[in-house]
Amino acid sequence: DQQVKQNSPSLSVQEGRISILNCDYTNSMFDYFLWYKKYPAEGPTFLISISSIKDKNEDGRFTVFLNKSAKHLSLHIVPSQPGDSAVYFCAARKDTGNQFYFGTGTSLTVIP
Amino acid sequence: NAGVMQNPRHLVRRRGQEARLRCSPMKGHSHVYWYRQLPEEGLKFMVYLQKENIIDESGMPKERFSAEFPKEGPSILRIQQVVRGDSAAYFCASSPRTGVSSPLHFGNGTRLTVT
Numbered sequence: 168d169q170q171v172k173q174n175s176p177s178l179s180v181q182e183g184r185i186s187i188l189n190c191d192y193t194n195s196m197f198d199y200f201l202w203y204k205k206y207p208a209e210g211p212t213f214l215i216s217i218s219s220i221k222d223k224n225e226d227g228r229f230t231v232f233l234n235k236s237a238k239h240l241s242l243h244i245v246p247s248q249p250g251d252s253a254v255y256f257c258a259a260r261k262d263t264g265n266q267f268y269f270g271t272g273t274s275l276t277v278i279p
Numbered sequence: 280n281a282g283v284m285q286n287p288r289h290l291v292r293r294r295g296q297e298a299r300l301r302c303s304p305m306k307g308h309s310h311v312y313w314y315r316q317l318p319e320e321g322l323k324f325m326v327y328l329q330k331e332n333i334i335d336e337s338g339m340p341k342e343r344f345s346a347e348f349p350k351e352g353p354s355i356l357r358i359q360q361v362v363r364g365d366s367a368a369y370f371c372a373s374s375p376r377t378g379v380s381s382p383l384h385f386g387n388g389t390r391l392t393v394t
Contacts, residue, residue: 201382210370210385211322218380256321265335267383271321
């Protein structure tokens, strides 16, 4: 049962434009959400997180938006750079749990 | 990623052999997680450990798989009598504590190939 879903396996964006990666979840007990970036042959690297008490968190070019009523979060990257090309995973955790549940990832390609 | 050390990076085993994957968490981190990524799939939780304790192993297959995190030394994920379906990337992650604001920090993984 996939509790965190990334329905777009891939996304291509022109350099300088905005990249929007989406993630949906099914469990209303999740209250901590994260985005990770992964290059081939490397482990996931933590990018940005948000707790359920917020609806937006920003860190440089990266902004995460959380819509709890829709059980949806998104990652905005602006402006996109070729070095952003990677697989992006969203993840979520319940406040009482130990597990982080990961989506299946979205492969982002930023075209120079 | 450099903070969490996993070895070996690549491991080849024949069917029926044992695989041992090691993970040293980041300095100051006492919580270790193991995840598995099968080809074309996301990261699947396997087990969560603290020093000398298995806290949550709900993602571990019931047979052939075991994990430990001793008082001294790295965490070990052990797979006995490997089969081809065990071929995957195994990632270890650590965090300093449980809690809402503690992200996981991952190692670069061990890629297990079963021939």
